[in-house]
Amino acid sequence: MLQFIARRTGIMILTALCLTFVVFFLTNLYPNLEKLAKTQGNFRMSEEQVQTWLDNRGYTRNVFVKYGEWLGVVPGYVIEGSDGETRARCARKGTAVEDAPKYCGILQGDWGYSTVSKDNAGPLLWNRLKLTGFLMMWALIITVPVALILGIFAGMKEGSKTDRSVSTFSILSSATPEYVSGVVLIAIFASSAVGLKWVKGSAAQAMTAPDLSNFTLPVLTIALFNIGYIARMTRASMAEVMTAQYIRTARLKGVSFWGVVFKHALRNALIAPFTIIILQIPYLLTGVVITETLFNYKGIGWQLVQAAGNNDIEMLLGVSVISVIIVLVTQLISDIGYVYLNPRIRLN
Amino acid sequence: MEPLSWGGVIFGVLGQFTPVWIALFLTFAVSIYFKANLGLYGKLFDSIIGMIGFFLVMFWIYTGLFTAIFDLISTHDPLAQIPQMKNKVPGWALPEARVEQGLYPHYLLGGDNLGRDVFSRMVKGSWVVIQIAPLAALFAYMVGITLGLPAGYYGGRFDTVLSFLANLILAFPVILLFYLLVTPEIVLTGIPAYMAAVLFVFPLLFVGILLNSKFVTRPEIRTPLLIGVLGVGFWLYASLVSEAGRGTFVDFFPAWLDLFNVPGGVLVVFVSVVFVNSPTIFRIVRGLTLDVKSRDYVSAAQTRGESPWYIMLWEILPNVRGPLIVDFCLRIGYTTILLGTLGFFGLGLPPESPDWGSTINDGRRLLSVYLHPPLAPALALLSLVLGLNLLADGLREESLKD
Numbered sequence: 001m002l003q004f005i006a007r008r009t010g011i012m013i014l015t016a017l018c019l020t021f022v023v024f025f026l027t028n029l030y031p032n033l034e035k036l037a038k039t040q041g042n043f044r045m046s047e048e049q050v051q052t053w054l055d056n057r058g059y060t061r062n063v064f065v066k067y068g069e070w071l072g073v074v075p076g077y078v079i080e081g082s083d084g085e086t087r088a089r090c091a092r093k094g095t096a097v098e099d100a101p102k103y104c105g106i107l108q109g110d111w112g113y114s115t116v117s118k119d120n121a122g123p124l125l126w127n128r129l130k131l132t133g134f135l136m137m138w139a140l141i142i143t144v145p146v147a148l149i150l151g152i153f154a155g156m157k158e159g160s161k162t163d164r165s166v167s168t169f170s171i172l173s174s175a176t177p178e179y180v181s182g183v184v185l186i187a188i189f190a191s192s193a194v195g196l197k198w199v200k201g202s203a204a205q206a207m208t209a210p211d212l213s214n215f216t217l218p219v220l221t222i223a224l225f226n227i228g229y230i231a232r233m234t235r236a237s238m239a240e241v242m243t244a245q246y247i248r249t250a251r252l253k254g255v256s257f258w259g260v261v262f263k264h265a266l267r268n269a270l271i272a273p274f275t276i277i278i279l280q281i282p283y284l285l286t287g288v289v290i291t292e293t294l295f296n297y298k299g300i301g302w303q304l305v306q307a308a309g310n311n312d313i314e315m316l317l318g319v320s321v322i323s324v325i326i327v328l329v330t331q332l333i334s335d336i337g338y339v340y341l342n343p344r345i346r347l348n
Numbered sequence: 349m350e351p352l353s354w355g356g357v358i359f360g361v362l363g364q365f366t367p368v369w370i371a372l373f374l375t376f377a378v379s380i381y382f383k384a385n386l387g388l389y390g391k392l393f394d395s396i397i398g399m400i401g402f403f404l405v406m407f408w409i410y411t412g413l414f415t416a417i418f419d420l421i422s423t424h425d426p427l428a429q430i431p432q433m434k435n436k437v438p439g440w441a442l443p444e445a446r447v448e449q450g451l452y453p454h455y456l457l458g459g460d461n462l463g464r465d466v467f468s469r470m471v472k473g474s475w476v477v478i479q480i481a482p483l484a485a486l487f488a489y490m491v492g493i494t495l496g497l498p499a500g501y502y503g504g505r506f507d508t509v510l511s512f513l514a515n516l517i518l519a520f521p522v523i524l525l526f527y528l529l530v531t532p533e534i535v536l537t538g539i540p541a542y543m544a545a546v547l548f549v550f551p552l553l554f555v556g557i558l559l560n561s562k563f564v565t566r567p568e569i570r571t572p573l574l575i576g577v578l579g580v581g582f583w584l585y586a587s588l589v590s591e592a593g594r595g596t597f598v599d600f601f602p603a604w605l606d607l608f609n610v611p612g613g614v615l616v617v618f619v620s621v622v623f624v625n626s627p628t629i630f631r632i633v634r635g636l637t638l639d640v641k642s643r644d645y646v647s648a649a650q651t652r653g654e655s656p657w658y659i660m661l662w663e664i665l666p667n668v669r670g671p672l673i674v675d676f677c678l679r680i681g682y683t684t685i686l687l688g689t690l691g692f693f694g695l696g697l698p699p700e701s702p703d704w705g706s707t708i709n710d711g712r713r714l715l716s717v718y719l720h721p722p723l724a725p726a727l728a729l730l731s732l733v734l735g736l737n738l739l740a741d742g743l744r745e746e747s748l749k750d
Contacts, residue, residue, distance in 0.1 A: 011512075018516055023528065031533035171741065175734040177685045179692045179708055180726040187719045282521070289523045290692065294712060301523075305693065308527035320524055327519045 001339075008335065012328040016321070023320045024067050027313045033059050036311045040115055056081030058089060070112065070317065072105020106321070112314025116306065125303070125318045131207055132288060132299030138215070139222040139284065144277060147227045151234025151273065156261060158239045166231060173228030178290040182221040190217060203295035218295045222287045226280055230273060237272040241265045271341045278334035282327040352439030352454050360439075360456050361467065367420050368410045375406060388673070391746040398742020404735025408728070412478030415471050422468035423452035426702040433459035435718045438466075460707070460721040461714055469702040470724045476703035477732065480614065481683040484621040485676060488683075490551040491622065492629025497660040499630070500637025511634070514627035522624055523689065529620045530695040540616045545589050547622050552581045561658040588615075617696035621686055625679060632675060636668040643667075670747045674740045681736035688729050704729045 026032070036059075037050045045053065054060045058077040068074030069089055076089030078100075090110075091100035104110040111122035154166035176184075189198050199213045206214040241247065242265055250260045289301030296302070300319060307315040352360060362369075376393075383390035392398040414420040432443050438458040447453045457467040499507040517525075529540060556578055563570035640646065641664065649659045690696050691705020699706065704725035711722030 015512075015516055015519055019519060023524070026528045026534065026539075029534065029537045029539075031536040032531075035533055171737050172734060175681065175737045176730055177688060177733075179688060179705070179712075180730050183708060183712065183715060183722045183726045184730075186715050187723055191716050191719050282519075285521050286523055286689075289521070290689065293693070304521070304524060304527070308524065308531075311533070316524075320521075323521045323524065324519055327521075 005332070005336070008332050012332065015328060016324050019324050020317060020321060021067055023317055024070065024313075025063055027311060027316055028059070028063055028066065032311050032313075036115065036313070039310060052082050055079075056083060056085070057087060068105075070105050070314070072103045072107035072110070074105075075102045076100070076104050111318045114307075114312055114315040116310045116312040116315065121315045121318045125300070125315070125322065128298065128300045128303045129322060131297065132292070132301060134210070135218060135222070135292070135297065135299060136281075136284060136288060138219045139226070139288075140277075140281075142219055142223040143226045143230065146223070147230035147277075148234055148270070148273060150227070150231040152238050152261075152266070152269065154231070155235040155238025155269070156242065156265075158242070163235070166235065170228035170231040170235070173224050174232065175228075176225060178221050178225055178287045179294060181224050182217070182291060182294045185217050185221055185224075203297040206295075207298055218291050218297055221291045221294070222284065225287055226284065230277055230280065233276045234269070234273040238265065238269040241269040244268075271338070274341060275334045275338050278330050278337065281330045282323075285323055285326065351437075351441050352456075354439070357439040357456055360454065364421055364423060364456065364467070364471075365411070367414050367418075368407060371410045371414075372403065372406055376403075388743065388747060391749075392739075392742055395742040395745055397738050398746060401735045401738025401740070401742050404731050405739055408474050408732045408735070409478055411471055412475040416475040416479075422465075422471040423454075423456060424465040424468045426464060426469045426472040427700055428465075429463045430459070431463050433463040433465075435459060435461055435714070435721075438720055457724050458720040460711060461718070466707075466721050466724050469707055470704070470728050472702040473704045473707060473725055474728065474732075476614075476697070476701065477684050477687060477729075480618055480621070480687060481680050484618055485625065485679040485683050487547065487551060487618075487622045488625035488629055488679070489672075489676065490554045491547060491626040493633050493665065494550050494554045494557075495626075496630040496633030497637055497664065498656075500634040501641055501656065501660050501664070503638075507634070510630065514630045517623070517627045518631075522686070523693065525624060526620060526690055526693070526695055529623070530616055530690065535616055540619050541589070543623060544615060544619045547619060547626075548585055548589055552578065552585055555581060557657050558661050561655055561661055564655065564658075613697050613701075617687070617690055620696075621683055621690075624686065625683065629675075629679070632671070633668075636671060637664055640664050640668055674744045674747070677736050677740035677743060681733040681740075684729065684733050684736070 033054055034050055037053045038045055041049070041053050051060070056079060058066070058079050061077070065074055069076050078086065078088040080086045088100045090102070090104035101108070109122070111120065111125060113119075114121045114124060117124055150166045150170070154160075154163040157163060173181075190200055191197070199216050203214050203218045206218070247260055247264055250264050251257070255263070285301070288299065289304055291297070292299050292301035293305055300322060303315065304319045304323075306312070307319060376399075379386065379390070380393050383393045392402055411421060415422050430442065430446060433440065433455055436455060436459045438456065440455050440458060441447075442451055442453055442455065455465045455467065457465075457470065460466055460469070495510055499510045528534065529543075534540065556574065559573055559577060560570060563573060637660070645667075646659060646663055649663050654663075687703065688705035688708070691701070691703050691707070692709045694706065694709055697703055697706055707725040708722045708729075711718070711725075715722060
């Protein structure tokens, strides 16, 4: 087991390095840097001005060196610019160049500097992450029990009326991407023109004071799409278990229907949905980006759109590191959990 | 002119779709009549779910085709703006002066925030999806199959490297990948063009290997067949790729030989959607191959001395077609959702493009006041994806009955 986890962690680190390098490489391509220079400096800079602006800030050096700096394995640059000012990567506002530490990268816990917010990316990201975590937590609290209960009831008796209606609902909800369900939900519940006006169509206030009126719709939007998918998987798994030999044996021995369901079927039927729920979390991320944009809720997803739109390189890298970690850790958890839950699988 | 009542709107919309109804009726009548001799397609008409799915899918396919080829169904130009019609509710009448110019007298589903006809934009938007989604799914399948079959069949280091790459791409949040690939700055660097040049080789490779492995023992058929098919294929490939790579080394093809020009934005979107979908299909095909390769008919073919590619493409692939066909339908649906996502974030396609994602994005700013502009494309997208999911379900059910 230990060896398995060690190997998986090794692959995870390799994957994370490759991914962040790809993001780093793409954001550091010249047209992107040019755009950055123009948004940061001014829009009417000439070719040469852009070039010196980038030179002075160390953007035009070898991409591997820059990546090393960002990681924290290469000492940060100290460049005496053509305008006479000396700039150092590790010297942020308020710090003199001489006092700046030698290394400042992810390994030193420094997430870099957001060129759009003019602030350190680390604390900013942490705030965004907390907001998104809160949203995802509520989405999962709604999604998981509802989806499992629907799936179990549908799969218990295949072909029954409950089964038909749950299947119809889940196929409908998994065909509705967040930007469609969000629009429809706002139309029904929040529109000031014709809707029911029960709740608000924006979650901007939910960041400081979340309550039912501003937080219901974003959570529902994320939950709806996932409920359908997880319920379908649970239903399939439950239906398969209910046809197994040991269920029939238990029934023939005289155990009541509900006894069979609770004592024998549930445990085995929940193995597959467990993996699916854990693996669904990374997909939740995509939904979160759409939902946060739609409802103007400033979490990680909203930050991703902002950073990508403005080529805020280090912020974008921070967001990708976080999302990559989420994806890889959930994969690891699902693998380990699967082994624990399913006694038929042994490693090695 | 008087604005239409709700009944008038519904009647008008249904009436505009008349050619689609006729085509659908003919399709269903012919298919049901001949369903006994139509294989899996015919069996689809035994399942209600499959029929509903097929109906919804064909509805949008016919709508897309009729509106793009014959300019039927849509009532107005999807880009024309009439200032008096800004944010007007469904059924609102056009100003008299415009009606006298011979325009359709109403905006059936209202006007959007620029005074464009919501109904026409929704109808025209279907063509964007019908054009890109099935073809992108098909290309992704070619890439996934060409790489997944040998990965599963041979295993070893080749498999390890490819699986690592596939997992790498899958670990990216889709939206981050889109933001990195589809921005105008990245298009300037030519990266999408290089990706197109690489990804679009796979269909050629696939067809080439497929035919070669089948006819390798009969060179008198194989050689002319391969020259013909690959020649035409290469022509299409070069026409497709050279447009994207203006100014890069990919732009090698003389303009007078160039068959067609794909608008720049569409090609970039196409490439990134294929790129995002391929790893998943690679994993599916690889898994299926691993599962099937120890079967007796594979051993039999190996004993006969068939070449590995013959075994993969003519023994393994036809035997795993069931799950692949089902996944193909789901994949088109997923691609439709992805296209919508791209439009929703304003990536790739031009901002005035009538595709559903962009229209939803346009309308969401005034969503709480004016509902109808984003609602129409949202429901259109929903019904198409729902149709594809139902179709996949119907196919799965029917193919399991064998």
